[in-house]
Amino acid sequence: MSKIIEIQDLSFAYPGEEVRALNHINLDVEEGEFLVLCGKSGCGKSTLLTHLKTPITPHGKRKGEILFYGQRLSDMENRVQAQRIGYVLQNPDNQIVTDKVWHELAFGLESLGYSTPDIRIRVAEMASYFGIQDWFYKNVAELSGGQKQLLNLASIMAMHPDLLVLDEPTSQLDPIAASDFLETVKKINRDLGTTIIITEHRLEEVFPSADRVVVMDHGSVYAVGTPTKIGQVLRDDNHEMFLAMPVPMQIYARTRTETDLECPVTVRDGRKWLEEVCRERNISPAPSGRPSFSHKEEETEKAVLLEARDLWFRYDKDLPDVVKGASLKLYQGEFYCLMGGNGTGKSTTLSLISRLRKPYRGKINLGGTDLRKYKDADLFRGLLGVLPQNPQALFVKKTVRDELFEMIGGSKEKKNDEYHIAMDKSQAVDGIVEVCHLDGLLHRHPYDLSGGEQQRLALAKILLLRPRLLLMDEPTKGLDSYFKQEFAEILHLLQEQGVTIFMISHDIEFCAAYGDRCGLFFDGSIAAEGSPREFFAGNNFYTTAANRMGRKYFPEAVTGKDVIACLKQ
Amino acid sequence: MRDTFSTYHPFLNMLFFAGVIGITMFVTHPFILGISLASGIAYSALLRGIRKTIRNNLIFTLPVMIIAAAINPMFNHYGVTILGYLSNGNPFTLESCVYGLIMALMLAGVITWFSCYTEVMTSDKFIYLFGRIIPALSLVLSMALRFVPRFSRQAGVIANGQRCVGRSTSNGSLIKRAKHGITIFSILVTWALENAIDTADSMKCRGYGEKGRTAFAIFTFDRRDGKCLAFMLAVLGLLIYGASQGYTFSRYNPRIVVEGWPLTPGSALVFGSFLAFSMLPVVLELADRRMWKKRRLTVERQETVGYRLWDIDYE
Known part of the structure; x- marks a missing residue:
C-alpha cells in the first residue's frame, strides 16, 4: 500500500519559545489507515495535526518535511489541499460559516468553483449518506451540537478528501452524540477507505477500530503500534499516559498475571480476560441479584445545607413541564453528582437552584432560609458559587492576574462592598492561585490557556467569592484525564474546607471515582440516588466501564481501582 | 405552511412584489389602488390567516389611513373647489381632501403588500437574488x-x-x-x-479565497416558472401600454380628473390586466387548495372501500 503521509524529521518551535513543540518527528501513514494520536494535553498533538494542513499551520521555526503522496505538502496548491485533506476542528459552532444547512454543505465546493449541477449532486450524495435530508433546509442555529459537528464532517466529505484529520472532534459533545459521531467517522473509514488521523479523549470509543496508535510525549513520538501493543508498552514503562487509556487496559496493566493473554481493549475483551484471571485465582462469580448495602444511616447525621422540595418548572405556559416535582437534599460538605440524559431537565434544575430561574411551584431552602429572600449580593458573595459551563463567560481582563483581582474589586488594598473580609487581597489571590494550580500562568491571556487551565481560572474566580455551595454544569466536558484528575484534587481540597459541591455531569467515570453521592435525573425529577457504589452497582447500563467489565465477579466494584483492589485480595 | 406562489422561483417573487408595490406607489388612480389593496388583503389573509390580517389592518393600517387622510387637507390648499376656510385663513379644498383619501389608500396598499413580502421573500431567497448580482455580498449576508x-x-x-x-x-x-x-x-x-x-x-x-468562487443555490428555474414569468410580463406589458395611452389618467390638481369610468375598452384593459397581475398569487393558491381537496376526496373514497372490505371480513 502506498504512503499517504510521510513526516520526515519534523521539528517545530513557536516564535519566541525555547522549547520545541515538535521534536524530530518521524511518522508514516498508510493509505486507508485509522490512526489515533494521543498524549497529555500540551504534548504537541494538535500542533502536529495543524502541520498536515498548510493554511492553518502556525508560524515559527520549522525543520523537516511532510510529504503527501510523495509530494511536499508546502509545495501543494491550497486548492488541491483544500480538496484532498479535510480538517475537522474541535468546536462545532465555530466551524460553521453560513446560516443554512444546505449552504454549509456546499461551501467548500463553492470555494473551489464547482458548477451548480455538480454541487447539487455532491450535496445530495452527502445529505443521503449522513442522513441529513430531514434537516437539510434548517437554519444551523436550530441544530444540536452533535448535528452541527456531523454537518461539519459532511461538508468536508463533500469535497471527497483522501485524508481526514480530526482534532478532538467530540470534546464538546455529550456521550451519545459523541459516539454517533465517531461511528460515522469509522464508517467513512470502512466504506470509503478514507485515511483518518484523529486525536480524541474518548479512547475507549476509537481504540477498537484503530489500526495504529501514536502516543506523543513532550513533542516527540513516544510509542507507535496497535492498541494492544501500546497497552503493553505503557504498562512496561509505567507511563503516566496510562491514566487516559480505556479502563480494561488500566486494569490489565495493574494486575500481575501468569496467563499471557493479550491486553484487552474493549469491555467485551476485558470480561473475557477477567474470567481467565479469576479462574486462575479461583475467584468464583458473585451470587446474582442486586447487592445489598448497609450504611444508609450515616447520611442523616450531617446537616442539610440545601433542600429543594417539589420543584416544578416550565419555560412557558403552553410548553410542557421540564422539571416535575424534583426534590433534592444537599448535606454540608458533600460532593453530589447529578447525571442523566440530554434534555431531561438537569441544567434547568441547576438554574432553579442558582436562582437564575424561578420554579412556579415548590420551595428551595438554602442554609435555613428561603432562597427567594436573599439579596443578590448576599447570595452570590459568600454563599452560592456557580461555575458556568463555558468558562469564557467570566473572562474580562487581559491577564490571569488581573482577572483574579477584578473579581474582588481591583488590586488596591481598599475594602469595598465587593471585598470585606480581613485578609489582604493579594494574600487571598495567592491562596487561590495555589489551590487552583495557576502559578506560572499569571501573566498569560485567559484565552491563551488550554481548556483545563481556563476551567481552573474560572473556578478560581468563583472561589474568590468564598462560596459555601459550589454549583457546576458539566465541568469536565472536553478535559483530558490529567486535567480531570487535577480538577478532582482541587475539588477534594475544597471539600476538606467544608465547601459543598453539586455537579451536573455526563461523565460517569468521573462521578463514580470522586462523587460522594450520585443521582440519576430522568423525566423532570431524580429517579435514583445513592453513594456511587450502591448507585452504579445496581444499574446495568448506566454504569461505569469497570463495573460492566467486572460485575460478574465483583458487583460492588465501580472504578478501575476497585476492580484492581479486588483482584489483589 | 408555504403558499403556492412562494414555491415559485425567487426572481418571480421579487418581480411580482416590485411590480405590484411600484404600481401602487406611483399610480394615483382610485380603481387601481382599490384593486391593489383588495388583492393585497386577500393574499395576506391566505398567507397569515384571516384573523391576523384583520387585526393587523385595524390596529396598524387603519390609523395610518386616517392620519394621512386627515393631514393632507390641513397642509395642502391647492384645488379650485373651496369647501371653507381653516382658522388660519387657508382654504380647505375638495381636491386636497380627495387626494388625502387617495394617499391613505396608497399607504394601506403598500403596507399590506409589504406584510406579504416579508412572508414570501425569506432571507435565503433574498440572499440568492443578491448573490447573482454581487456574489461576495451573498456570503456576507449569510454569515x-x-x-x-x-x-x-x-x-x-x-x-x-x-x-x-x-x-x-x-x-x-x-x-x-x-x-x-x-x-x-x-x-x-x-x-x-x-x-x-x-x-x-x-x-x-475548505478553500475559501481561491479564485473563481461560485454561488450554489437550491432554486431552479423550471418550466412552470417560465410560464408564470411569460404571463406576468404579458400582463405588465398590457398594463403599461394602456396606461401610457392615458386610458386611466388621473389628476387632482387643480381640478379632479379621473379617466376610465364608466368603463371604456381601454380602461377595462388596464384594470383587467392589473387585477390579473395582483390577484395572481391568490388565484394560484386557491387553485392549489382546490386540487388538494379533490385529491383528498379521492383518497378518502378509496379508503372507505377498503374499510368496508375489512368490515365484511370481521362479520
Whole structure:
C-alpha cells in the first residue's frame, strides 16, 4: 500500500519559545489507515495535526518535511489541499460559516468553483449518506451540537478528501452524540477507505477500530503500534499516559498475571480476560441479584445545607413541564453528582437552584432560609458559587492576574462592598492561585490557556467569592484525564474546607471515582440516588466501564481501582 | 405552511412584489389602488390567516389611513373647489381632501403588500437574488444571519454567568447596572473575536479565497416558472401600454380628473390586466387548495372501500 503521509524529521518551535513543540518527528501513514494520536494535553498533538494542513499551520521555526503522496505538502496548491485533506476542528459552532444547512454543505465546493449541477449532486450524495435530508433546509442555529459537528464532517466529505484529520472532534459533545459521531467517522473509514488521523479523549470509543496508535510525549513520538501493543508498552514503562487509556487496559496493566493473554481493549475483551484471571485465582462469580448495602444511616447525621422540595418548572405556559416535582437534599460538605440524559431537565434544575430561574411551584431552602429572600449580593458573595459551563463567560481582563483581582474589586488594598473580609487581597489571590494550580500562568491571556487551565481560572474566580455551595454544569466536558484528575484534587481540597459541591455531569467515570453521592435525573425529577457504589452497582447500563467489565465477579466494584483492589485480595 | 406562489422561483417573487408595490406607489388612480389593496388583503389573509390580517389592518393600517387622510387637507390648499376656510385663513379644498383619501389608500396598499413580502421573500431567497448580482455580498449576508442568533444566545449565557457572581443588569444602582452591562458586552466582543479565528481557519481549510468562487443555490428555474414569468410580463406589458395611452389618467390638481369610468375598452384593459397581475398569487393558491381537496376526496373514497372490505371480513 502506498504512503499517504510521510513526516520526515519534523521539528517545530513557536516564535519566541525555547522549547520545541515538535521534536524530530518521524511518522508514516498508510493509505486507508485509522490512526489515533494521543498524549497529555500540551504534548504537541494538535500542533502536529495543524502541520498536515498548510493554511492553518502556525508560524515559527520549522525543520523537516511532510510529504503527501510523495509530494511536499508546502509545495501543494491550497486548492488541491483544500480538496484532498479535510480538517475537522474541535468546536462545532465555530466551524460553521453560513446560516443554512444546505449552504454549509456546499461551501467548500463553492470555494473551489464547482458548477451548480455538480454541487447539487455532491450535496445530495452527502445529505443521503449522513442522513441529513430531514434537516437539510434548517437554519444551523436550530441544530444540536452533535448535528452541527456531523454537518461539519459532511461538508468536508463533500469535497471527497483522501485524508481526514480530526482534532478532538467530540470534546464538546455529550456521550451519545459523541459516539454517533465517531461511528460515522469509522464508517467513512470502512466504506470509503478514507485515511483518518484523529486525536480524541474518548479512547475507549476509537481504540477498537484503530489500526495504529501514536502516543506523543513532550513533542516527540513516544510509542507507535496497535492498541494492544501500546497497552503493553505503557504498562512496561509505567507511563503516566496510562491514566487516559480505556479502563480494561488500566486494569490489565495493574494486575500481575501468569496467563499471557493479550491486553484487552474493549469491555467485551476485558470480561473475557477477567474470567481467565479469576479462574486462575479461583475467584468464583458473585451470587446474582442486586447487592445489598448497609450504611444508609450515616447520611442523616450531617446537616442539610440545601433542600429543594417539589420543584416544578416550565419555560412557558403552553410548553410542557421540564422539571416535575424534583426534590433534592444537599448535606454540608458533600460532593453530589447529578447525571442523566440530554434534555431531561438537569441544567434547568441547576438554574432553579442558582436562582437564575424561578420554579412556579415548590420551595428551595438554602442554609435555613428561603432562597427567594436573599439579596443578590448576599447570595452570590459568600454563599452560592456557580461555575458556568463555558468558562469564557467570566473572562474580562487581559491577564490571569488581573482577572483574579477584578473579581474582588481591583488590586488596591481598599475594602469595598465587593471585598470585606480581613485578609489582604493579594494574600487571598495567592491562596487561590495555589489551590487552583495557576502559578506560572499569571501573566498569560485567559484565552491563551488550554481548556483545563481556563476551567481552573474560572473556578478560581468563583472561589474568590468564598462560596459555601459550589454549583457546576458539566465541568469536565472536553478535559483530558490529567486535567480531570487535577480538577478532582482541587475539588477534594475544597471539600476538606467544608465547601459543598453539586455537579451536573455526563461523565460517569468521573462521578463514580470522586462523587460522594450520585443521582440519576430522568423525566423532570431524580429517579435514583445513592453513594456511587450502591448507585452504579445496581444499574446495568448506566454504569461505569469497570463495573460492566467486572460485575460478574465483583458487583460492588465501580472504578478501575476497585476492580484492581479486588483482584489483589 | 408555504403558499403556492412562494414555491415559485425567487426572481418571480421579487418581480411580482416590485411590480405590484411600484404600481401602487406611483399610480394615483382610485380603481387601481382599490384593486391593489383588495388583492393585497386577500393574499395576506391566505398567507397569515384571516384573523391576523384583520387585526393587523385595524390596529396598524387603519390609523395610518386616517392620519394621512386627515393631514393632507390641513397642509395642502391647492384645488379650485373651496369647501371653507381653516382658522388660519387657508382654504380647505375638495381636491386636497380627495387626494388625502387617495394617499391613505396608497399607504394601506403598500403596507399590506409589504406584510406579504416579508412572508414570501425569506432571507435565503433574498440572499440568492443578491448573490447573482454581487456574489461576495451573498456570503456576507449569510454569515451575518448566522451570527445574529449566535450572538444573542451567547449574550444570554454571559449575562447568566455574570449574574451568578453578583453582577446583574436587573438590580443595583443605575451606574452599577450600566457597568455590568458594559462588562457583558466586552466579554461578548472578546468571545466573538477569539472564536472568529476558528471560523476563518475552517473557511481556509475548505478553500475559501481561491479564485473563481461560485454561488450554489437550491432554486431552479423550471418550466412552470417560465410560464408564470411569460404571463406576468404579458400582463405588465398590457398594463403599461394602456396606461401610457392615458386610458386611466388621473389628476387632482387643480381640478379632479379621473379617466376610465364608466368603463371604456381601454380602461377595462388596464384594470383587467392589473387585477390579473395582483390577484395572481391568490388565484394560484386557491387553485392549489382546490386540487388538494379533490385529491383528498379521492383518497378518502378509496379508503372507505377498503374499510368496508375489512368490515365484511370481521362479520
